[in-house]
Amino acid sequence: MLQTNDKNGQERPWVQIVDVGVANRYSYSDHDEIEINKALLECPELLKGIMKHELAHTTGRYKLKDLWLDLHDGIKKPGYRKFIITHPSTWHQFSPIWFSKQKGIVLDMGSLSNWLILLCAFWVILKLWVRVLI
Numbered sequence: 001m002l003q004t005n006d007k008n009g010q011e012r013p014w015v016q017i018v019d020v021g022v023a024n025r026y027s028y029s030d031h032d033e034i035e036i037n038k039a040l041l042e043c044p045e046l047l048k049g050i051m052k053h054e055l056a057h058t059t060g061r062y063k064l065k066d067l068w069l070d071l072h073d074g075i076k077k078p079g080y081r082k083f084i085i086t087h088p089s090t091w092h093q094f095s096p097i098w099f100s101k102q103k104g105i106v107l108d109m110g111s112l113s114n115w116l117i118l119l120c121a122f123w124v125i126l127k128l129w130v131r132v133l134i
């Protein structure tokens, strides 16, 4: 793990290099931690954009600001889609819940929110479509 400080000497979250997912930020009582997939180290521009996204997340519980950030900034990074397609180890990033040896059961609120919004949109479209047919 690496701990970084910004140019003002302010403590930044810990960064841990992992084998799966793309990137995640975790908030603990005493520190924040950002996990990034080791394959991102080969894509410095994408890594820079993703780190900027993770650093923009708030500390503590997942907030509305975090949801807004994930909905508007999630997959707009240049090269993000190609990176996902060419690195199957990142695919579990889209699961709202997963298990890791270090963290146990992980509930990804950003992914869960995205799936709920998608399901709600699908449900509304389905209801409208059925109404048009009947």
Ligand SMILES: [Zn+2]
Pocket: 053, 054, 057, 069, 070, 110
């Ligand atoms: Zn995010």
